[in-house]
Amino acid sequence: MKIVVLAGGLSPERNVSLSSGAMVSEALREQGHQVALVDLFFGTEGVEGPAEALYDVPVPQAFKRIGRQAPDLAQVRAARRDRSPSSIGPGVLELCAGADVVYLALHGACGEDGRIQAALDLLGVPYTGSGCLASAIAMDKDLTKRLVAGQVTTPAWRSVTVTEENLEELARQTRLPVVVKPVDSGSSIGVFIARDGQELRRALEESRKLGGRTVLEEYIQGREIQVAVLEDRALPSIEIIPKEGFYDYENKYQPGAALEVCPAQIPPEWEQRLGEAALAVFRTIGLSVYARADFIVTPDGTPYFLEINTLPGMTPTSLVPQEAAAVGIGYGALCQTIVEASLKARKGGA
Template sequence: MNIVVLAGGNSTERDVSLVSGKAVYEALKSKGHNVVLLDVFFGIEDVDVENIFEDKRDWAEGIKKIGVDNPDSDYIKSLKGADKDFFGKNVREICMKADFVFMALHGANGEDGRIQAALDLMQVKYSGTDYLSSAICMDKSITKELFIMNGIRTPKAYTIRTEDGFKDAIKEIGFSMVVKAPNGGSSVGVYIVDTEEEAFNAMKECFKLDNHVLFEQYIKGREFTCGVLDGKALPIVEIEPVEGFYDYKNKYQAGSTIETCPAKLDEDITLNIQKHAEEAFKALHIKTYARIDFLLNEQNEDFCLEANTIPGMTPMSLIPQEAKVLGIDFPELCEKIIEISLNKY
């Protein structure tokens, strides 16, 4: 197949996306596909678009280096100057030449349904779920509403859209609590707080990232994640941060977490989490694959937190670890995601 891997972008998760994109690019090349790796935001100049898949250069070498670790969105946008188009040079044209686009974008403008909707309008086939479920899963407050409507256990929560709702949120949830920017990814804009002052400061920070803030009951317990592929749960991973919780640093800094797959759980608990992962997948109208995150409290009750519709995709990422337990290696997993994704069309 002629495949474009879309990565990069202008979100705070750009760096993580590029790591995923390069891994998928190499994996699909190893399976004999003609693959082009593109930075969706900066694109590529001086290429023969008509014959792009005959160009055997190392496309990973052409990705723009920002020169700043974890750059914010405004800084990335500033590098394009007056060019306001989200799509970089030749990106649309190359995607329309492809048989398939593999999505390796994380965070805003990648995981939130906007790119998916644009590709739908361009009649381009792509990996993962559609624009609607992408948007639903990106906003954790909407995700929670659907969990509750479908009887899926989730921590109690309260959403505010102005600071005027702060006192009501405190009264409704109580301490300890988690304060979140609902559209943040990779645990960016997530604070565990124990006092009203901490909660207020966390709310202020979250309003810098989003136009509404989610206050959530804090569940003391163990952290797990369960991938779902084509509606079926994969083996579970237990995530044990060496310090704190599974935030951005712990997700992407080597040695920050201990990840155990399959998780050491009694069979009944394992089956419960897998069942609830499949139910969450269905409730959120997700297609193809996703990663569902859970907390398990001291009474062994699992609480569903959120769904990640474009989870990290390197050989050591969580879903690839889960697939490996089933004997599916990383290149095979990438191909399987393509195969299942094509069922959308």
């Protein structure tokens, strides 16, 4: 098949996405496919000859490396010669229209929020992962929690918009400790655990800089365990144990920064509860193909649902490939399964 892998874009998770895209592209080429890796934002800018030439371009090895900090998106935007306000670079949609399927290796607000899925739906081009509506719902942490609160246990939360005018009032009203995080971001970008007033004010100020829409979530003490869903079945859970602090952007993507145990060393009944909770969220929102649900599990074995990711990372340190490997699905086979299951989902209207 001819497969376009879309990565990059203008999300703060841009560098993670490029790493995922590079790994997926190599794996799909090894599976015998023609693969073109395309940066959603830069598109075919700088490509010599027709856009189809991207099918023959080697995968840039530099894409696989993820820096310790999220990219400066103003610098990224300024680097494109095309000054169009579009988030989609030149030639991208035309290249996608000529593909048999588009593999979405995008993360964050440029790819997980349903907008690129809707564009591809209108083009009539199949793509990997969930459809546009389910993707948009899952991207919004507040809306997701509202929908699944009757199905699973979730920490108490409220959604606020942080402004310069209400920041101090929010700081006074919020019970500590609290988790502060953007309503529609991933990779733990902008996530803070505030234990005192000073930390809370700093977190709220950062939230304001990121747009203001924020979830204030009850802090639950427990073990961080995540569960992937693949083709409507839960994969073995994986426990995350950061060596320092919590599972933030740096600890997620710097090799050796966190201990990842798969399958998680937990009682069988905990594993069952986690799998059932992940599937309940997956099905309630209407997701398809694959996703990864994040939980905090308390000492009594109660899984507290935090969020679900519809396009989870596929980087060298990512969790879904580790969970798939635990049931004998190698990286290349995982990518192939995602492609095949997605084609079935699109034919079925999902």
